[in-house]
Amino acid sequence: MFSLVVSATNWSLTREEPFRFVGLANFAQLFGDKEFWQYFINTGYLMLGMPIAIAGSLCLALLLSQKLRGVVIYRTMFYLPSFTSGVALLILWKALYNPQFGPINAALGPIFQWFGGQAPEWLLSTKNLLGLHAEDIRLVWAQFGLGARDAMIFMGIWISIGGSNMLLYLAGLSNIPQELFEAAQIDGAGPWATFRHVTWPQLAPTTFFILVMSFIGGLQGGFESARVLTAGGPAGTTTTLAYYIYTKAFEEFQIGYASAVSWVLFIIIAVVTLLNWKFGSRETNDA
Amino acid sequence: MKETTATTSGRSGEWWFRKGRFGVSHLALCLLALTTLTPFLWMVLASFKHVSEIEGNLNPFPKVWHPENYAQVFKQIHFARYYFNSIFVAAWVTVLQTLTSAMAAFAFARLRWPRRDQVFKLYLFTLMVPGVVTMIPNYTLMVKLGLLDSYIGLIVPASFSAFGTFLLRQFMMGIPRALDEAAAIDGATHWRTFWDVILPLARPGLVTLAIFTFMGTYGSFFWPLVLIKSDALRTLPIGMLYFDSVYGKQTNLIMAASVMNITPLIILFVSTQKFLVKGIQLGAVKG
Amino acid sequence: MKWVFAGAFVLLCLLAIPAYRGSHDPVTAGKTRIVWISDDNPVRKGQIELFNKTHPSIELKIDPTNAGMEKVIVQSLAGVGPDLFDCYNPFQLSAYVRAGIAADITDDMLKAGVDVGKIIWPAVKVTCVRDERAYGFPCNAACDAVWFNKKLFEEARIPYPDHQMTWDELIALAKRLTVREADGRAKQFGLLCDWWQWQSFIAMWGGSIFSADGSQCVVDSPEAIAAVQFLHDLIYVHKVMPSPADEASATQGGWGSGTISFFSGDKGAMAFGGRWWLCTLRMSKDLRSGVMPAPFGPGGVYRGYGRSTLVSANSKNRAAALEFMKYLAGPDYNQLLNDQGDALAPVPAYCQGERFLHNPEYPQETDNQVWADAMAKGVPDQVSPYVNGNLANRILTKQLDLVKNDQKTAADALRSAAKRINEEIAKGRAMAAAAGVAGRAGTAEKTGGRP
Known part of the structure; x- marks a missing residue:
């Protein structure tokens, strides 16, 4: 609540001018701020990996919920990325994405060359799979390719696929009454039909919860990776709203403006969550 | 799970079918595990390399093994002290957060009071406020209370969690109401019902929350970074930054420190993961 | 369950005893401790050892982990700041001065016979002297x-x-x-x-x-x-x-x-x-x-570029901090720095003569005169009081990234950068003007004798 008050002031750490209330000026400035919109799009783009990560978690959970030997070992291995504290993991990925000596390009390089292309420069490149322009909000063909934002997405999927989402799905699966599967088997349903008509609807609450949490996390995310991996670059392409708030508040000392950005972000999150909630509970009721 | 029902089947065709499916599952899991594991192998191998071998080199194995890197970590920084601090702070936060969340969850799940569910929704909204937003007021508060650079400043703000309350509330909702009604008939107070009936039954949920909390606090980066000043109070993620300063990037030592950093977490995860899956019961999100 | 929690609490309370016992770093008896926020370049160790040796009553400690402007400012304002901290460019200096955490040491230094603005390399003056008032002393000076x-x-x-x-x-x-x-x-x-x-x-x-x-960004010249x-x-x-x-x-x-x-x-x-x-x-x-x-x-x-160390206005050990300033201006430090090779000594008087040109420990380094000659041709950075240096820097970095990646010509990139920065300057000037008016209104109110 304190920050809501702050967002209506010109508070700046360096006390460059007397503290005063500027009303909604910070918010007005924000909507004309081209950078804000660019970083908003960045945040959205980085969330594109979310559905893949969630689907991946579900697949993993389905595979792991079978009575297989060594499930404990698999589970631990998939959960491994979630253990490692942020900084070390990010330094690790920086090395993996090294365009010349990184293992990723060492493996992919020949494939790209075979197609007559060049291996991607990952964290150094402003390119992306949608062809977003580096500065303006429009698409250009020259920007099509793999760049820093895509690198962030792949890393995000890798980190989250076996993490808590997988555990949530495993828990959800173990809570499905066994009778339902037996009934499906008696009806002669194949694996896909069983999944479609039994597993998926039964998992709806879990999926819904994961979706809400991922949305919240995604909209607030990208701070640590931007700070450690790219400093928000190249050319601001990996700056998310969270990182923008941080730079505004702690590097450029415009705490009032930063608070205004955070409140807009909060409202976006709240709206998305409420929509989810409405849509999600209808889904759950249908099931 | 569903396969267990069919093991009695005597027809060899079906047996082979199942065996084959297990084989495919194993293959898929192994491949996926490989992708999560490779970066970690790289990390472990890099922790044994000389610093000059890490860059500009495609060979994953060290030319000469340098186990003394691990000793160097202890020699160059107070690693043991940071280790202790991390575990100490994380343990305190875990115990406190589990307890406060359980109490709050009990109030939301079991007690009846006016506008309970509305308050709960409001409570959930605090999850959506971006972390960067609350950090500034939190920090100012710590300064005012004189808790800058202290254990208490690290522990207390982290001891309350909306996520934990949510997780446990969902779990407690799943506990049959008849049990505490019986306790009430026996004349038990709310307090006794909480300690003697609900908590023991909510054990898997408590363990799950405890593990999530422990891991989250153990790896937390930003709050200790801004709050802690003195060397003796630093936690591992902050202490490790020493190896990644502007003047000296000792990537091999970062990797060695990270390997040691995640070891306790792996042990914790393997030993408690049985509870983890049982502990998550989301049910319907609606009140 | 009760007992589990009770047990955990008892255990943790027991653990708290060694935790607190180990958390205080005792000051050696009879010494004044001063803390210096700087980077952990290995040469810093030698510089500190020499200071502590020549000043037996003071214990100088380095703190590399709290570097960063925002931390220095916030911690100083909260009263837990350092005694000394580093400043890398004129923008930082102006931010520290305006936040009121850099101490004006001009007169103290003059009393000790050191006219800061006069004896240092002119190109690095901007990192510690502002409006002819000194707030610190340079640690080194560099030209490429x-x-x-x-x-x-x-x-x-x-x-x-x-x-x-x-x-x-x-x-x-x-x-x-x-x-x-x-x-x-x-x-x-x-x-x-x-x-x-x-x-x-x-x-x-x-x-x-x-x-x-500083009234205009001319990076599109x-x-x-x-x-x-x-x-x-x-x-x-x-x-x-x-x-x-x-x-x-x-x-x-x-x-x-x-x-x-x-x-x-x-x-x-x-x-x-x-x-x-x-x-x-x-x-x-x-x-x-x-x-x-x-x-x-x-x-x-x-x-020309360099790094200065400033004295904190909130330092409780100002006398000791001033001793460090004098140390930076004196022969011990200047010669040590030249020997260590961490750029050039801040005082040009020490960057000449046999002692400087030929370090007996490194006889192969015969080109020291080149550095001193280059430094004499150094010019300082310009800053604008109307725009936050980090903001200007971020705008420039963003555009220059595009040049570096061969996506924009230098002319295009610098023109967009200049345009953006000039917008910010206009905003800053408007605010400064408004603040000036508000400031005057404030004093008028006070003199008007309202309760």
């Missing part, structure tokens, strides 16, 4: 020259450079010294330069980021555009310098920046850099290097 790798020159059968070249000559030489493999990947570069040096090139070309009074375009062409037209992708492959580990490790690893024949590289280069025992003056740009000057 061109390093060359003697071994690679010998392998290419090219004589060592022995005079100040023009850029055309240098590029021709760099082309001869660039070695590529069959697939086009460079094995060795003719010239290395950190991209952040673009500021040096703008200064060398006679341009500047801000106008002299023809001089500045030509300078950045030149830097771009070194990578993409002359192909003698590493591209961003080449450069990234050198930053995974080791000491110093990627460019220094490239140079010390025999992957670059020449490199544009400062004397402070010595701290790192000396660690490569096999490297034989020489120094020549950098070619002049059209401006005929070099960019």
Whole structure:
């Protein structure tokens, strides 16, 4: 609540001018701020990996919920990325994405060359799979390719696929009454039909919860990776709203403006969550 | 799970079918595990390399093994002290957060009071406020209370969690109401019902929350970074930054420190993961 | 369950005893401790040891982890700040002064016979002196020259450079010294330069980021555009310098920046850099290097830069902190710094004579005069009081990233940057004007005698 008050002031750490209330000026400035919109799009783009990560978690959970030997070992291995504290993991990925000596390009390089292309420069490149322009909000063909934002997405999927989402799905699966599967088997349903008509609807609450949490996390995310991996670059392409708030508040000392950005972000999150909630509970009721 | 029902089947065709499916599952899991594991192998191998071998080199194995890197970590920084601090702070936060969340969850799940569910929704909204937003007021508060650079400043703000309350509330909702009604008939107070009936039954949920909390606090980066000043109070993620300063990037030592950093977490995860899956019961999100 | 929690609490309380016992770092009896926030460059250790040896009643401790402007400001305002902290550029100085956490030490230093503004290299004055008031003392001063790798020159059968070249000559030489493999990947570069040096090139070309009074961003001047375009062409037209992708492959580990490790690893024949590289280069025992003056740009000057240490206004040990300032101005420190090779001593008087030119410990370093000559041609950075330096920097970095990645011409990028920064300046000036009015209104109110 304190920050809501702050967002209506010109508070700046360096006390460059007397503290005063500027009303909604910070918010007005924000909507004309081209950078804000660019970083908003960045945040959205980085969330594109979310559905893949969630689907991946579900697949993993389905595979792991079978009575297989060594499930404990698999589970631990998939959960491994979630253990490692942020900084070390990010330094690790920086090395993996090294365009010349990184293992990723060492493996992919020949494939790209075979197609007559060049291996991607990952964290150094402003390119992306949608062809977003580096500065303006429009698409250009020259920007099509793999760049820093895509690198962030792949890393995000890798980190989250076996993490808590997988555990949530495993828990959800173990809570499905066994009778339902037996009934499906008696009806002669194949694996896909069983999944479609039994597993998926039964998992709806879990999926819904994961979706809400991922949305919240995604909209607030990208701070640590931007700070450690790219400093928000190249050319601001990996700056998310969270990182923008941080730079505004702690590097450029415009705490009032930063608070205004955070409140807009909060409202976006709240709206998305409420929509989810409405849509999600209808889904759950249908099931 | 569903396969267990069919093991009695005597027809060899079906047996082979199942065996084959297990084989495919194993293959898929192994491949996926490989992708999560490779970066970690790289990390472990890099922790044994000389610093000059890490860059500009495609060979994953060290030319000469340098186990003394691990000793160097202890020699160059107070690693043991940071280790202790991390575990100490994380343990305190875990115990406190589990307890406060359980109490709050009990109030939301079991007690009846006016506008309970509305308050709960409001409570959930605090999850959506971006972390960067609350950090500034939190920090100012710590300064005012004189808790800058202290254990208490690290522990207390982290001891309350909306996520934990949510997780446990969902779990407690799943506990049959008849049990505490019986306790009430026996004349038990709310307090006794909480300690003697609900908590023991909510054990898997408590363990799950405890593990999530422990891991989250153990790896937390930003709050200790801004709050802690003195060397003796630093936690591992902050202490490790020493190896990644502007003047000296000792990537091999970062990797060695990270390997040691995640070891306790792996042990914790393997030993408690049985509870983890049982502990998550989301049910319907609606009140 | 009750007992589990009770047990956990008892255990944790027991653990708290060693935790608290170990958490205080006792000050040696009878000594005053002062804390200095600086980076943890290994040479800092020697500088601190010497100070503590010559000042037995003071215990100077370095704190590398709380660096960063926002932390220094917030902690100082909260009363837990350091006694001394570093300042890297005029923008930081103005921020510290305006936040009220940098102490004015002009008079104290004059009493000790030190006129800060007069005895230091003029190019680094802006990092500790503002409006003729001193808030600290420089730790070092740097201007860049061109390093060359003697071994690679010998392998290419090219004589060592022995005079100040023009850029055309240098590029021709760099082309001869660039070695590529069959697939086009460079094995060795003719010239290395950190991209952040673009500021040096703008200064060398006679341009500047801000106008002299700071009222305007002039980074779109023809001089500045030509300078950045030149830097771009070194990578993409002359192909003698590493591209961003080449450069990234050198930053995974080791000491110093990627460019220094490239140079010390025999992957670059020449490199544009400062004397402070010595701290790192000396660690490569096999490297034989020489120094020549950098070619002049059209401006005929070099960019001077350096680091100052300021005294905190909230320091409880001001006398001890002032002792450190005097130490920085004195012969012990200046000679030590020159010996250590962390750029040049802040006081030019110590950058001459036999003691400076020939360090007996490093007889192979015979080019020290080059550094002192370059420093004499140093010009300081310009800042604007109306725009936050970090903000201006972020805008510039964003545009220059695009140039570096060959996506925008220097002219386009610098024009957009200048436009954005000038918008911010206009905003800053409007606010300053409004604040001025509000300030006057405030005093009028007070003199009006309201309760």
